[in-house]
Amino acid sequence: MDDNDHRVLGNRLDLFHQQEEGPGMVFWHPRGFAIYHAIEDYIRRRMHSAGFREIRTPQLLGRSLWEQSGHWEKFGAAMFSFSDADRAMALKPMSCPCHVQVFNRRLRSHRDLPLRYAEFGACHRDEPSGSLQGLMRTRAFVQDDAHVFCRDDQVEYEVGRFCAVLRQVYADFGFEQFDVAFSTRPAVRAGSDALWDRAEAMLARAARAAGLDCVVQPGEGAFYGPKLEFILPDRGGRRWQCGTIQLDFVLPDRLGAVFVTEDSGRATPVMIHHAVLGSLERFIALLLEHYRGDLPLWLAPEQVVVASVGPAQQDPVVAVAAQLEQAGLRVAVDTGPDTLSRKIVRARDQAIPIMAVVGAREAHDGTVALRFRDRLDPARSLAEVLPMLQRLASPPDQRSAVAGDAPP
Ligand SMILES: [Zn+2]
Numbered sequence: 001m002d003d004n005d006h007r008v009l010g011n012r013l014d015l016f017h018q019q020e021e022g023p024g025m026v027f028w029h030p031r032g033f034a035i036y037h038a039i040e041d042y043i044r045r046r047m048h049s050a051g052f053r054e055i056r057t058p059q060l061l062g063r064s065l066w067e068q069s070g071h072w073e074k075f076g077a078a079m080f081s082f083s084d085a086d087r088a089m090a091l092k093p094m095s096c097p098c099h100v101q102v103f104n105r106r107l108r109s110h111r112d113l114p115l116r117y118a119e120f121g122a123c124h125r126d127e128p129s130g131s132l133q134g135l136m137r138t139r140a141f142v143q144d145d146a147h148v149f150c151r152d153d154q155v156e157y158e159v160g161r162f163c164a165v166l167r168q169v170y171a172d173f174g175f176e177q178f179d180v181a182f183s184t185r186p187a188v189r190a191g192s193d194a195l196w197d198r199a200e201a202m203l204a205r206a207a208r209a210a211g212l213d214c215v216v217q218p219g220e221g222a223f224y225g226p227k228l229e230f231i232l233p234d235r236g237g238r239r240w241q242c243g244t245i246q247l248d249f250v251l252p253d254r255l256g257a258v259f260v261t262e263d264s265g266r267a268t269p270v271m272i273h274h275a276v277l278g279s280l281e282r283f284i285a286l287l288l289e290h291y292r293g294d295l296p297l298w299l300a301p302e303q304v305v306v307a308s309v310g311p312a313q314q315d316p317v318v319a320v321a322a323q324l325e326q327a328g329l330r331v332a333v334d335t336g337p338d339t340l341s342r343k344i345v346r347a348r349d350q351a352i353p354i355m356a357v358v359g360a361r362e363a364h365d366g367t368v369a370l371r372f373r374d375r376l377d378p379a380r381s382l383a384e385v386l387p388m389l390q391r392l393a394s395p396p397d398q399r400s401a402v403a404g405d406a407p408p
Pocket residue numbers: 094095096145146147273274
């Protein structure tokens with residue numbers, strides 16, 4: 001296997017593992033789960049500021065719900081199902097029908113729309129064992145799933161604002177360029193031609209208004225509506241389908257979602273399915289391969305390793321590490337007997353972007369010397385270093401507007 005394969009990197013950097021007893025499942029190790037958390041927290045904030053409210057829905061549901069939603073018929077072969085007493089149950093392969101249940105718990109007015117829900121949905125799909133591949137194709141994964149319930153006349157605006165979210169998020173992860181595919185009506189579909197004409201026109205207009213250049217994929221849409229797919233190219237030339245925006249005129253109707261119209265009638269809302277990353281597991285595979293394990297500082301499992309030069313600096317190193325941790329950084333400590341050059345090699349091997357060195361002089365002066373991936377800084381006081389590191393290591397959406405040092 002190639003050195004840059006995420007499975008090789010995952011093992012070398014001690015991020016995660018998979019084993020025979022859990023086919024297609026992932027055991028996240030502390031370092032890997034730190035990346036996972038950094039991504040989840042970041043997406044949570046971005047979705048919240050885009051007007052989505054986070055919900056959590058069950059993983060295990062009666063099969064009758066999946067029959068009603070149509071998933072059982074379309075997707076049943078890929079669903080894990082079993083009986084609980086005499087009731088047929090299934091693990092959710094996606095969260096969409098659950099979001100409709102939340103919508104349906106109140107009588108909604110046209111004034112309540114759009115309603116936006118987001119969920120880190122833990123999904124299971126019974127993928128054939130031959131197709132499983134590290135984090136790229138798993139049987140258990142978390143989808144950054146989101147849905148908007150809105151009126152027809154709100155679709156274009158909603159799609160446009162979500163395109164802006166996607167562009168921002170991808171740029172934050174280092175992907176300024178991405179491709180967009182526009183998938184139109186498939187041969188087997190629900191809904192009239194007039195409905196599809198309208199849906200495709202709406203989506204095309206919204207995409208154009210968002211400044212997206214789409215490649216049309218005729219016949220590749222979902223059976224319930226047209227979709228946009230966002231494809232990120234990695235450094236190795238591989239293309240990863242991540243985000244989606246799908247218009248859906250079928251599921252809300254099947255599951256009985258309604259709202260009260262302006263003239264006190266009843267209408268079915270449009271449901272827009274959104275995902276930014278797709279599966280978090282797969283997105284981490286993409287990042288690992290794209291950055292060859294050297295993730296940007298804000299995503300690194302440990303952002304700083306504080307290292308001693310000799311045995312006398314044990315205590316100062318621990319004190320510096322504690323302060324950095326207090327400031328919100330992810331910190332490792334290296335106070336072993338090895339030489340400094342050995343420690344530098346180790347930090348590089350573990351893909352820790354910054355080393356804070358405390359030697360005899362630094363310990364005496366209350367300073368640290370910073371070693372970045374590409375440069376060495378002179379020793380500076382911790383009071384000076386702390387806010388700088390804090391700023392450099394913070395996620396892109398939390399970086400202060402103050403111009404500071406260039407990120408390492
Ligand atoms: Zn959905």
